[in-house]
Amino acid sequence: MRLKDFFQNYNTDANTIRNPLVIAEAGVNHEGSIELAKRLIDEAREGGADAIKFQTYKAETIASKNSPYYWDITKEPTRSQFELFKKYDKFWKKEFEELKKYCDQVGIEFLSTPFDFESAQFLNDLMDVFKISSSDITNKPFIEYMCSFKKPIILSTGASYLYEIEEAVGWIENFQNPLALLHCVLNYPCNDENANLGMILGLKKKFPDKIIGYSDHTLPKDMDTLKTATLLGASLLEKHFTHDKTLPGNDHYHAMDKNDLKNFRAKMKDTFTLLGNFKVTSMPSEEPARKNARRSIVANIDIPLGKVIEREDLSFKRPAHGISPRFINEILGKKATKNLEEDSILQWNDLI
Secondary structure, three states: OOHHHHHHHOOOOOOOOOOOEEEEEEEOOOOOOHHHHHHHHHHHHHHOOOEEEEEEOOHHHHOOOOOEOOOOOOOOOOOEHHHHHHHOOOOOHHHHHHHHHHHHHHOOEEEEEEOOHHHHHHHOOOOOOEEEOHHHOOOHHHHHHHHOOOOOEEEEOOOOOHHHHHHHHHHHHOOOOOEEEEEEOOOOOOOHHHOOOHHHHHHHHHOOOOEEEEEEOOOOOOOHHHHHHHHOOOOEEEEEEOOOOOOOOOOOOOOEOHHHHHHHHHHHHHHHHHHOOOOOOOOHHHHHHHHHOOOEEEEOOOEOOOOEOOHHHEEEEOOOOOOOHHHHHHHOOOEEOOOEOOOOEOOHHHEO
């Protein structure tokens, strides 16, 4: 399903758990190579992602030259945000137009997060939905600019207090854009004890009319983090994506690859088989149990023709092939239409 259709058809029923849409966050793991970017597109589609998302920025417009690092420098030794962004800011309008065209050819939705006004403007022609990074949740002018395109917004909420999320939601609601909020923790990687997936429930309670999802920075391992997020009600998932998790660099070591994504899809297929239907009802497979494990009203003694039925005349035993004990009050006071042997299962035509 395309994200535009997902927004249009979404029902915010809090009691429903959905098979989630998955965005493979390739970011800048293409490292400036169009061929590698296309490989990431191919592998994201093979793994089962609904969309692949890149990042669009120029170092000069996203960070000052003295901006400090906030990541694990044992994995990514660059100590300046500006220097790190400068490594990967070579793609611009022409490259993203080519990647959009390639995504359309292979059958996966193209997205890229803009980090400045110029990229937002040209990406508007390439996408049906805008993604706003957690880092821009307080950037009111930029949020309002993206809202002006009148498209659905996906907003990550990492490192935010609730009042900051409420404030950003208010800015977006002023433009009446459909909105999805993604719980997110801005640690790279995010340790399991910091994931706080319970915040998904907090967002669902606070914003019952919004789509709630999860942007994951935990190590992929067995992909149970995304499974748990889904079971808590996250219906839109985003996770960093790479072709090789052993590569050095900020966004490779905590990313999933195509095999992780396949593993997640297989897990969710099994999980939704177990979940089944959310409507409370008896299942067809339970019909033998309904007929044989439930009880009927049974003659506790020999009951002669014409006897008025009293409580001590009756017992309740399996199977449920006769009158149900739920009708006990209707049975008492009736008369037997024939001789009823002890332990016989009463039928309606046995009584008058």
